[in-house]
Amino acid sequence: MSTDLPGRLPDAFTTPGSSSFLDFLHGHAPELLPSHRATGATGSAAGTDPRGASLAPHATTIVACTIGADAAGGVVMAGDRRATMGSMIAHREIEKVFPADEFSAVGIAGTAGIAVELVRLFQLELEHYEKIEGALLSLDGKANRLSTMIRQNLGLALQGLAVVPLFCGFDLDQGRGRIFSYDVTGGRYEERDHHSVGSGSVFARGALKKLWRPGLRRDEVVRVAVEALYDAADDDSATGGPDTVRRIWPVVCVVDGAGYVRVPDAELGPVVDEIVAERHAAAGGADGGARS
Amino acid sequence: MNMPFYVSPEQLMKDRADFARKGIARGRSVVVLAYDDGIAFATQNPSRALHKISEIYDRIAFAAVGKYNEFENLRVAGVRYADLRGYSYDRSDVNARGLANAYAQTLGTVFTTESKPLEVELVVAEVGPTPARDQVYRISYDGSVADEQGFVVMGGQSERRGQVVAEAWEPGMSLPAALRLAVRALGASEDPEAEPEDIDASQLEVAVLDRTRPRRAFRRLTGGVLESVLEPDGE
Numbered sequence: 001m002s003t004d005l006p007g008r009l010p011d012a013f014t015t016p017g018s019s020s021f022l023d024f025l026h027g028h029a030p031e032l033l034p035s036h037r038a039t040g041a042t043g044s045a046a047g048t049d050p051r052g053a054s055l056a057p058h059a060t061t062i063v064a065c066t067i068g069a070d071a072a073g074g075v076v077m078a079g080d081r082r083a084t085m086g087s088m089i090a091h092r093e094i095e096k097v098f099p100a101d102e103f104s105a106v107g108i109a110g111t112a113g114i115a116v117e118l119v120r121l122f123q124l125e126l127e128h129y130e131k132i133e134g135a136l137l138s139l140d141g142k143a144n145r146l147s148t149m150i151r152q153n154l155g156l157a158l159q160g161l162a163v164v165p166l167f168c169g170f171d172l173d174q175g176r177g178r179i180f181s182y183d184v185t186g187g188r189y190e191e192r193d194h195h196s197v198g199s200g201s202v203f204a205r206g207a208l209k210k211l212w213r214p215g216l217r218r219d220e221v222v223r224v225a226v227e228a229l230y231d232a233a234d235d236d237s238a239t240g241g242p243d244t245v246r247r248i249w250p251v252v253c254v255v256d257g258a259g260y261v262r263v264p265d266a267e268l269g270p271v272v273d274e275i276v277a278e279r280h281a282a283a284g285g286a287d288g289g290a291r292s
Numbered sequence: 293m294n295m296p297f298y299v300s301p302e303q304l305m306k307d308r309a310d311f312a313r314k315g316i317a318r319g320r321s322v323v324v325l326a327y328d329d330g331i332a333f334a335t336q337n338p339s340r341a342l343h344k345i346s347e348i349y350d351r352i353a354f355a356a357v358g359k360y361n362e363f364e365n366l367r368v369a370g371v372r373y374a375d376l377r378g379y380s381y382d383r384s385d386v387n388a389r390g391l392a393n394a395y396a397q398t399l400g401t402v403f404t405t406e407s408k409p410l411e412v413e414l415v416v417a418e419v420g421p422t423p424a425r426d427q428v429y430r431i432s433y434d435g436s437v438a439d440e441q442g443f444v445v446m447g448g449q450s451e452r453r454g455q456v457v458a459e460a461w462e463p464g465m466s467l468p469a470a471l472r473l474a475v476r477a478l479g480a481s482e483d484p485e486a487e488p489e490d491i492d493a494s495q496l497e498v499a500v501l502d503r504t505r506p507r508r509a510f511r512r513l514t515g516g517v518l519e520s521v522l523e524p525d526g527e
Binding site for chain 1: 341343345347348365366368369371372373375376378379380394395397398400401403
């Protein structure tokens with residue numbers, strides 16, 4: 001069926017039309033797609049086999065919150081550094097927050113191996129479009145592409161290898177930061193103000209509700225995000241708190257009109273030390289002992 | 293039954309080459325030249341959307357002259373080739389040599405097997421960590437590849453314009469000096485005595501592969517940035 005001549009680039013490469021790397025992979029090399037991996041599990045009996053959940057390392061809590069009034073200052077996204085395998089800590093320095101492109105970031109919770117590959121493919125998808133079209137995708141366009149990729153992973157998700165990302169970015173048309181959450185079926189939901197995903201998200205979300213206020217400055221929002229992760233780690237064994245012994249801090253990034261910037265460890269160290277000192281003074285809560 | 297006239301293979305290839313060469317010579321030229329911090333590309337192109345110079349990968353860029361639809365197709369193929377390679381191996385495993393070979397094979401096969409050769413000439417350039425490790429490949433319509441050092445001029449009047457660049461180009465030029473030379477070459481006319489035509493910045497498409505940039509080295513120079521670089525005393 002192929003009319004390819006030996007030596008020259010195959011027809012798939014020169015077919016005009018698609019600006020999507022994902023579509024190109026589907027046509028030319030589907031075996032490279034994460035969703036096409038043969039897992040050895042077939043049929044409906046294996047369809048709900050949860051073993052994958054305890055065999056593969058899992059990444060956990062991600063938080064995101066907006067900066068400034070009406071999110072005009074952009075968004076902050078932060079993720080802890082722990083990956084777990086059942087009740088074991090698989091890795092204590094894993095990074096789960098990545099730049100998707102210059103004006104967006106993606107954080108991942110769920111099966112680490114698949115999630116990291118998915119992020120790599122997503123980054124490439126956005127860059128590929130940008131190179132071929134000579135223009136950036138809209139933020140909604142990027143969010144929808146991610147949605148498609150999550151949907152393609154549904155088969156693996158049902159075998160216990162789910163990936164649930166959190167996506168945020170600066171919408172250059174509207175001039176504000178926006179946050180999108182997803183479910184395993186690829187459902188895409190825009191979140192207001194702040195959101196959290198992963199095993200510790202329940203606790204992180206509670207903390208965000210109390211700590212976050214509209215109109216916070218960038219450094220205040222960074223602190224809120226780190227503190228929410230601290231609360232998540234306090235109650236969720238799969239979420240790692242700031243490691244003051246090894247000096248390993250969460251990955252925190254800021255996405256605003258100037259683009260994606262990762263907050264350096266030199267800035268995070270004092271923030272973590274301050275939070276830990278305040279908690280030390282008031283072991284039960286977050287108000288720094290103000291009520292005592 | 294009609295018998296086709298016998299055409300010798302030499303004549304056949306020569307006709308095709310002449311055809312391709314004529315098509316390429318009709319287009320405006322592209323100048324590619326190395327400067328101290330990278331590789332600069334310049335061409336006369338009033339369009340802001342239809343590019344002759346584009347990014348292929350982190351450190352690799354592409355420039356073309358000839359028929360737009362044909363080289364646009366090759367450019368997209370190059371982006372797909374590079375992205376697929378980078379995805380299945382690693383970003384550092386994508387290099388200009390592999391891409392130049394893929395283009396050469398494609399152009400060569402089309403030249404010998406199809407009824408019409410592609411009327412394009414390409415440059416694939418990769419910026420390295422030092423000027424000595426920069427790579428510039430020029431790929432012709434028949435699939436021949438040349439590993440160029442320093443500069444390339446292709447397209448219409450490329451001989452005369454190449455001469456202008458060859459006389460003044462030297463290793464380690466600054467970006468403004470290199471770009472001013474490129475613009476002078478683009479404005480040069482067939483007659484060596486004639487004053488070079490003055491080309492306005494708005495008529496130029498200029499891009500650089502800047503080795504000092506962290507990942508994606510490709511950057512377009514437009515508007516005010518380009519004007520300030522091209523000013524006679526701009527540095």
